[in-house]
Amino acid sequence: MPIFALGLNHQTAPIHLREKVSLMPERFGEALNALKRETGVEEAVLVSTCNRTELFLSGDERALNGSTAWLHRYFELNPGALDSFLYCHRDRDAIRHLYRVASGLDSMVLGEPQILGQVKKAHLEARQAGVLKTSLDRLFQSAFSVAKRVRTETNLGASPVSVAFSAVRLATRIFGALAGSNTLLVGAGETIELVARHLRDQGVRHLTIANRTLANARALADEFEARAVALADLDHVLPEADIVVACTASPVPVISKIAIQKALKARRRKPMLVLDLGVPRDIEPAVADLEDAYVYTVDDIGAMIEESMKSRRDAADQGEAIIDLQVEHFLAWLKLFDGQATIRALREQAERERDEQVQRARQALAAGRSPEEVLDLLAHGLTNKLLHAPTVALRDAAKRADMDLLRAAGRLFDLHDSENS
Numbered sequence: 001m002p003i004f005a006l007g008l009n010h011q012t013a014p015i016h017l018r019e020k021v022s023l024m025p026e027r028f029g030e031a032l033n034a035l036k037r038e039t040g041v042e043e044a045v046l047v048s049t050c051n052r053t054e055l056f057l058s059g060d061e062r063a064l065n066g067s068t069a070w071l072h073r074y075f076e077l078n079p080g081a082l083d084s085f086l087y088c089h090r091d092r093d094a095i096r097h098l099y100r101v102a103s104g105l106d107s108m109v110l111g112e113p114q115i116l117g118q119v120k121k122a123h124l125e126a127r128q129a130g131v132l133k134t135s136l137d138r139l140f141q142s143a144f145s146v147a148k149r150v151r152t153e154t155n156l157g158a159s160p161v162s163v164a165f166s167a168v169r170l171a172t173r174i175f176g177a178l179a180g181s182n183t184l185l186v187g188a189g190e191t192i193e194l195v196a197r198h199l200r201d202q203g204v205r206h207l208t209i210a211n212r213t214l215a216n217a218r219a220l221a222d223e224f225e226a227r228a229v230a231l232a233d234l235d236h237v238l239p240e241a242d243i244v245v246a247c248t249a250s251p252v253p254v255i256s257k258i259a260i261q262k263a264l265k266a267r268r269r270k271p272m273l274v275l276d277l278g279v280p281r282d283i284e285p286a287v288a289d290l291e292d293a294y295v296y297t298v299d300d301i302g303a304m305i306e307e308s309m310k311s312r313r314d315a316a317d318q319g320e321a322i323i324d325l326q327v328e329h330f331l332a333w334l335k336l337f338d339g340q341a342t343i344r345a346l347r348e349q350a351e352r353e354r355d356e357q358v359q360r361a362r363q364a365l366a367a368g369r370s371p372e373e374v375l376d377l378l379a380h381g382l383t384n385k386l387l388h389a390p391t392v393a394l395r396d397a398a399k400r401a402d403m404d405l406l407r408a409a410g411r412l413f414d415l416h417d418s419e420n421s
Contacts, residue, residue: 001135001338004064005094006071006086007047007054010108013085015299019280021075021082023048024249025118028125034074036131039066043133045126045140047101049118050163050279050298051108056098058135064088095139095330099323102147104156108302109163110312111156114190116147135337139330146326150319156312163298164194166305167275168202170296171243174273179203184241185226186234186255187248188216191277195245196224208237212248235259239266245275246282257286264292275301353385 008018023031028046035041035055043058044067055067068086072079089097097106102119104111123140126132151157168178175181183204185192188211199207207226211217214230221228229237231254238244238259248254255274260283264272274295276283281297288295361378365371390409397405409415 001058002060003091003094003135003139003334004057004059004067005054005089005097006057006064006067007052008082008085008087009052009054009106010299010302012087013082015279015281015297017082017085018051018053020077021048021053021071022050022279023053025121025125028122029129031074032126032129032131035067035070038073039063039070041067042131043136044131045122045136047119047122049115050277051302052101052106054101056094056136056139058133092327092331096323096327098139098143099146099326100320102143103150103319103323104147105150105316105319105323108298109166109305110316111151112162113151113157114162114194116144117190119147120144135334138333138337142326142330146323149326150322153322154315154318156315156319162194163277163301163305164191165198166301167195167245167277167296168198170275170301170304171273172202174294175242177203178243179205181242182206182240183208183243183245184237185209186231186244186246186282187211187278188213188220189247189249191247192245193220195247195277196220196226200224208241210234210237212250235262238263241272242270243273243275244283245277247277248282250278250282251280253280253282253284255283255287257284257290260287260290260293264290267292277301350386354382357381357385 008021010018023046025048028048032044032046035044035046041057041059041063045056047054047056055071057063057067068082069079071077071082071086098119100106102116104113104115107115119140123132123137127137171181172178178199179202181204183199183206185196185207188209192209196207196209205225207221207224208229209217209221209224209226210229210231210233211220212231214228217228217230220226234255238255239262241263244255246255260272260274264270269292271292271294274283274287274293276295276297279298283295287293357378360381361374364374364377369377390413394406394409396402397409
């Protein structure tokens with residue numbers, strides 16, 4: 001059964017489109033069940049992060065086409081709205097793509113480690129939703145092993161380069177020393193935690209963490225000796241902030257243009273650096289129009305960190321070599337798996353037909369027919385049943401002069417004279 005990777009990412013789609021198809025992990029199961037219900041797809045994994053939304057599928061072309069249409073329906077987009085931004089990889093290319101994604105080789109920040117955890121979460125959600133079977137399960141398990149090899153056998157993760165690291169580095173370029181800066185972090189997830197760590201390394205001590213769930217803000221604030229506030233209190237703390245870093249799971253912006261306008265007025269137009277690391281965006285896009293607010297999105301930061309990637313290029317090349325080898329290993333397993341599935345289906349069909357003919361033979365014996373006659377009927381019945389489908393296919397092949405199929409049948413059924421036909 002073919003394997004497909006269908007999706008879009010930071011290389012093919014701008015942020016305003018990516019945020020329309022972004023999905024939090026807790027909704028993966030609901031989405032996958034909708035996909036299965038509406039398209040008949042039996043096996044799928046959904047990966048959705050700030051920089052990508054992808055479906056990994058095992059199925060035929062109908063499953064692929066149905067999934068493309070489903071993406072538009074599920075995210076309430078006009079038919080065809082995604083077509084020019086979508087990519088579709090099949091079999092070898094799909095396997096390689098997943099391996100590269102899990103290893104961080106397809107990330108905006110080359111080699112960033114967070115993506116592996118996100119792919120593992122996607123795999124777990126698919127399993128819990130009941131849409132994960134042998135082939136995709138094995139593929140994702142192998143992807144985790146490949147990612148581990150890439151990180152341990154190369155220097156891909158040697159230098160700390162991530163969106164969080166790059167955001168803090170940008171702040172140091174603008175402000176110089178950050179120790180005296182007041183910084184407001186909006187959110188309490190993994191990215192914000194990483195930002196907090198990098199800020200602490202820069203000597204930042206005036207740190208406020210705002211989150212919708214105050215308990216989560218407090219837990220993170222305790223670790224970094226910061227102040228915790230509820231998201232509802234943002235208006236009170238925004239005027240204090242020289243730097244605002246936002247990354248939440250909100251489907252709509254949590255900081256409005258009006259809120260920043262009021263904060264800037266209270267600051268007497270003292271500039272404010274606003275780093276929006278969320279997808280969907282957490283800062284209303286119109287904030288960028290304000291004269292004293294300097295707004296950078298995750299795409300802006302991605303463009304800036306390209307210069308930091310040179311030290312990882314060689315390691316990435318080594319990682320690509322590891323991936324190429326492991327792709328071939330998985331393809332070999334997949335061919336064997338598909339062959340075993342075909343053999344199993346053939347044997348199960350033959351056994352069903354055998355049982356059917358044996359049951360008829362027993363009924364004939366019970367009706368008083370002679371054993372010799374029943375054996376003859378059983379033999380003829382089995383022969384006709386087992387050879388009917390191959391006979392029809394071979395007749396059709398003969399009409400089409402399909403010599404490849406005719407020769408294959410000769411080898412399959414050990415017909416020694418077939419080579420001379």
